[in-house]
Amino acid sequence: MGWEWLLELALLFFAVSAHSAELRIGLSADVTTMDPHFVAAQPNLTAQQHVFDALVQTDAQSRPVPGIATWRTPDPLTWEFTLKKGVRFHDGSELTTEDVVFSLERPFSITGSPGGFQTYVRSIVAKEIVDRYTVRLKTAAPYGALLQDLAEVLIVSKRAAARATGDDFDRGGAAIGTGPFKLARFARGDRIEFTRHDDYWGGRLPWEKLTLLILPSDPVRTAALLAGQVDAIEHVPTADIARLRKSPAFRLEQAVSWRTIFLHVDQGRDRPPGVLSKAGKPLEKNPFRDLRVRRAMSKAINRQAIAERVMEGLAVPAANVLSPSVIGHDPAVKPEPYDPEGARKLLAEAGYPDGFTLTIATPNNRYINDEQIAQTVAQMLARVGIASRVEAMPLSVYFGKARNREFGVALLGWGSRAADLALRSLAATANPDKGYGAWNWGGYSNPKLDQLIAQSLGTVDPARREALAREASALAAREVAFIPLHYQVVTWAMKRNITYTARTDEFTFAHQFRPETK
Amino acid sequence: MLVFAFKRLAQSIAVLFVMSALVFVGVYAIGNPVDILINPQADQAEIAAATRALGLDQPLWNQYWTFVSGALAGDLGKSFAANIPAVRLILERMPATLELALAAMVIAVVLGIPLGLWAGLKPDSVSGRVIMAGSILGFSLPTFWVGLLLIMVFSVWLGWLPPTGRGETVTVLGVPVSFLTWDGLKHLFMPAMNLALFKLSLLIRLTRAGTREALAQDYVRFARAKGLSMERVVRVHVLKNIMIPIVTVTGLEFGSVIAFAIVTETIFAWPGMGKLLIDSINVLDRPVIVAYLLIIVLIFVLINLIVDLAYTALDPRVRLAGRSA
Numbered sequence: 001m002g003w004e005w006l007l008e009l010a011l012l013f014f015a016v017s018a019h020s021a022e023l024r025i026g027l028s029a030d031v032t033t034m035d036p037h038f039v040a041a042q043p044n045l046t047a048q049q050h051v052f053d054a055l056v057q058t059d060a061q062s063r064p065v066p067g068i069a070t071w072r073t074p075d076p077l078t079w080e081f082t083l084k085k086g087v088r089f090h091d092g093s094e095l096t097t098e099d100v101v102f103s104l105e106r107p108f109s110i111t112g113s114p115g116g117f118q119t120y121v122r123s124i125v126a127k128e129i130v131d132r133y134t135v136r137l138k139t140a141a142p143y144g145a146l147l148q149d150l151a152e153v154l155i156v157s158k159r160a161a162a163r164a165t166g167d168d169f170d171r172g173g174a175a176i177g178t179g180p181f182k183l184a185r186f187a188r189g190d191r192i193e194f195t196r197h198d199d200y201w202g203g204r205l206p207w208e209k210l211t212l213l214i215l216p217s218d219p220v221r222t223a224a225l226l227a228g229q230v231d232a233i234e235h236v237p238t239a240d241i242a243r244l245r246k247s248p249a250f251r252l253e254q255a256v257s258w259r260t261i262f263l264h265v266d267q268g269r270d271r272p273p274g275v276l277s278k279a280g281k282p283l284e285k286n287p288f289r290d291l292r293v294r295r296a297m298s299k300a301i302n303r304q305a306i307a308e309r310v311m312e313g314l315a316v317p318a319a320n321v322l323s324p325s326v327i328g329h330d331p332a333v334k335p336e337p338y339d340p341e342g343a344r345k346l347l348a349e350a351g352y353p354d355g356f357t358l359t360i361a362t363p364n365n366r367y368i369n370d371e372q373i374a375q376t377v378a379q380m381l382a383r384v385g386i387a388s389r390v391e392a393m394p395l396s397v398y399f400g401k402a403r404n405r406e407f408g409v410a411l412l413g414w415g416s417r418a419a420d421l422a423l424r425s426l427a428a429t430a431n432p433d434k435g436y437g438a439w440n441w442g443g444y445s446n447p448k449l450d451q452l453i454a455q456s457l458g459t460v461d462p463a464r465r466e467a468l469a470r471e472a473s474a475l476a477a478r479e480v481a482f483i484p485l486h487y488q489v490v491t492w493a494m495k496r497n498i499t500y501t502a503r504t505d506e507f508t509f510a511h512q513f514r515p516e517t518k
Numbered sequence: 519m520l521v522f523a524f525k526r527l528a529q530s531i532a533v534l535f536v537m538s539a540l541v542f543v544g545v546y547a548i549g550n551p552v553d554i555l556i557n558p559q560a561d562q563a564e565i566a567a568a569t570r571a572l573g574l575d576q577p578l579w580n581q582y583w584t585f586v587s588g589a590l591a592g593d594l595g596k597s598f599a600a601n602i603p604a605v606r607l608i609l610e611r612m613p614a615t616l617e618l619a620l621a622a623m624v625i626a627v628v629l630g631i632p633l634g635l636w637a638g639l640k641p642d643s644v645s646g647r648v649i650m651a652g653s654i655l656g657f658s659l660p661t662f663w664v665g666l667l668l669i670m671v672f673s674v675w676l677g678w679l680p681p682t683g684r685g686e687t688v689t690v691l692g693v694p695v696s697f698l699t700w701d702g703l704k705h706l707f708m709p710a711m712n713l714a715l716f717k718l719s720l721l722i723r724l725t726r727a728g729t730r731e732a733l734a735q736d737y738v739r740f741a742r743a744k745g746l747s748m749e750r751v752v753r754v755h756v757l758k759n760i761m762i763p764i765v766t767v768t769g770l771e772f773g774s775v776i777a778f779a780i781v782t783e784t785i786f787a788w789p790g791m792g793k794l795l796i797d798s799i800n801v802l803d804r805p806v807i808v809a810y811l812l813i814i815v816l817i818f819v820l821i822n823l824i825v826d827l828a829y830t831a832l833d834p835r836v837r838l839a840g841r842s843a
Contacts, residue, residue: 030797032599039599040557114555114568114598149559166601188600189611189797190684190789213683215787219666220682224787227673227681365800396802400549414558421559435561 022209026233035169036154052154052177061325076142088199097135102158120149148417180511232494234508255502257490258415268443272408274359294480296346302338315486323487328419328469355385361407364392420456551802595805604805615790621710626717634725656719665785682787709786728760769825
């Protein structure tokens with residue numbers, strides 16, 4: 001009988017040792033602050049979401065799911081959120097609607113931020129606390145994207161954060177959330193250490209300790225995984241994927257990212273910069289205003305070749321503004337097939353039998369292989385008669401120039417939780433009063449699309465909104481408002497004995513890593 | 519001496535001013551940090567408001583004036599990205615960089631001078647030739663590549679040393695240092711070696727050349743003729759005479775090691791201030807860039823001062839300017 005007892009003990013010991021495990025993850029970008037309302041940068045949000053929860057959670061497909069709260073819309077102007085009972089902050093106090101209202105107001109009180117969170121909460125005109133667990137948020141007009149917005153605003157403890165500075169968050173005193181981990185040490189530029197939040201509402205996690213290491217250099221991040229310094233890394237460099245895939249010691253998880261790479265073509269102005277006749281003279285009119293020219297350019301691009309060769313398989317040819325799992329992706333819209341003959345014919349029809357010349361501007365340190373993509377597209381366009389040059393520059397220079405509209409054709413990548421939100425920024429007629437078209441570098445303008453975007457954003461019923469967003473996506477694609485190239489594929493690598501559900505929004509969440517269950 | 523120090527101070531202040539103006543204009547010319555850091559979903563009004571809030575809508579001279587008046591009051595501004603004073607952000611990172619730079623210089627000096635001396639005394643021996651060949655390698659191999667090679671060999675294949683980051687630290691006089699813990703030393707070794715390699719080669723070649731030259735001098739021959747032992751000749755006559763160029767170069771190189779540790783810091787994810795500078799340039803975090811460069815200028819000025827003082831100690835003939843002849 002004795003051996004059974006021993007076996008039991010061994011199993012118990014195994015279970016305990018598995019539960020006292022530490023998880024170490026290599027992140028690809030620096031985290032500048034632990035204040036969740038200072039600057040809306042994805043690396044920051046990655047780290048902060050270990051400590052704080054948002055009112056609305058998102059699943060691996062970037063769809064809203066209930067977490068610390070559920071919601072309903074009693075009328076189109078009212079969103080009623082009901083908090084889960086017994087959600088505890090790290091200091092033991094219970095989450096209440098006071099904390100929620102405080103957190104949704106805090107973005108307005110942040111000063112000195114170059115990119116804050118006001119944009120996510122400005123649609124809320126009134127916050128009505130019904131009781132300890134129920135709060136009603138009112139919008140001035142029906143607004144369907146509130147769930148996507150609220151998924152970005154993290155809930156802090158009113159008591160701990162009431163008069164807190166950024167410093168107080170970095171040092172941990174104000175970094176009191178309801179999230180799965182407690183902040184233990186924030187060593188900027190080096191690492192962030194956490195301990196498990198034992199009262200986490202989502203259940204106890206297998207990881208007692210968590211360390212996020214900042215490893216921005218690509219080869220080094222891989223080396224840290226190979227050497228066993230970390231258990232998992234995000235954004236596996238393209239060059240290392242084949243090697244890691246072959247190794248029996250590691251596991252790869254991949255998802256089609258929400259980030260679409262596309263070209264903005266300037267249809268707004270009479271003389272887009274860098275667009276000239278073959279003789280170097282300005283053209284009579286802007287060729288991009290002709291749908292046939294935009295479609296010809298789209299047909300001239302061999303997306304499959306870019307995805308397979310330039311991106312080494314880490315891309316999916318794109319047709320929509322956003323990738324397949326995101327709200328408003330229309331699966332009926334297929335990527336424009338590669339058709340150089342058809343492209344030449346369309347160009348001739350449009351009055352450019354000899355083509356013209358253009359310059360593609362691109363950042364060279366922002367998206368995966370961004371400059372090579374632009375070079376490849378330039379060669380493909382040249383094959384149908386559009387002689388193209390590439391102008392590549394670092395992001396810090398690029399964005400400023402692009403906003404000054406110094407480019408005729410410009411490469412951009414965009415990720416969003418819904419197509420109507422993306423189209424509002426990228427393809428809606430620029431209108432500062434409505435806040436439309438802030439990134440519409442192409443100057444595309446189509447009243448019908450504007451109306452569809454407004455309708456979609458103004459629909460609170462999720463199914464009806466999705467149908468409208470799809471319609472908007474399809475219209476933008478039909479009209480070639482911009483030229484989609486591909487959706488990026490995002491890759492995580494980890495030791496064989498742990499698993500991760502790859503997220504389309506590219507976030508790396510330690511609490512979604514699991515020890516492999518045999 | 520006092521006059522000398524004053525002159526130096528005046529020069530340094532002028533340099534600091536010119537430097538800050540140059541950086542200001544440079545960063546301004548590149549672009550607007552709000553364009554990079556803004557929430558992508560922000561609309562035009564929010565973009566304009568963020569630009570205004572940071573004072574970036576003001577004309578350049580006005581922005582510079584605001585900066586200078588703040589700087590004179592001891593405030594170099596807050597980091598746009600991190601929301602804490604730029605100077606503190608840099609000082610947080612400085613111990614790591616200084617530790618790395620010091621460790622690299624110690625390795626370079628402790629290995630470089632004896633090896634150079636040996637190669638200079640026995641230029642035709644096999645060991646002398648091996649040392650010189652090695653120094654050529656150290657000169658010509660790119661730091662980045664050597665760093666990755668070190669990681670591949672010592673961390674990935676052999677598993678002896680951790681590939682990245684800074685180890686456990688202990689606080690000495692308020693400064694966190696890692697070289698006093700075993701874990702810290704293990705983390706420090708590879709980056710320090712990597713950073714030292716170039717300086718090591720430089721010192722070997724410098725010492726060897728100096729030694730060769732000194733050995734041919736009359737005073738050495740005279741000392742030998744007088745019957746002094748070779749050991750004493752090297753220690754008293756050769757070494758002392760070749761120290762001046764070595765001290766100069768070591769001092770200047772120490773400054774450059776601090777300022778340009780950036781490559782090594784990037785490879786080994788060493789949380790120093792070089793890495794901070796690159797991150798800040800990428801997002802045009804102007805307060806940090808300006809403060810960083812001002813601090814580096816200050817460090818160079820200090821090192822030069824120390825080098826000058828060291829001369830007088832080493833060579834009684836050298837007198838600091840300012841003393842009447």
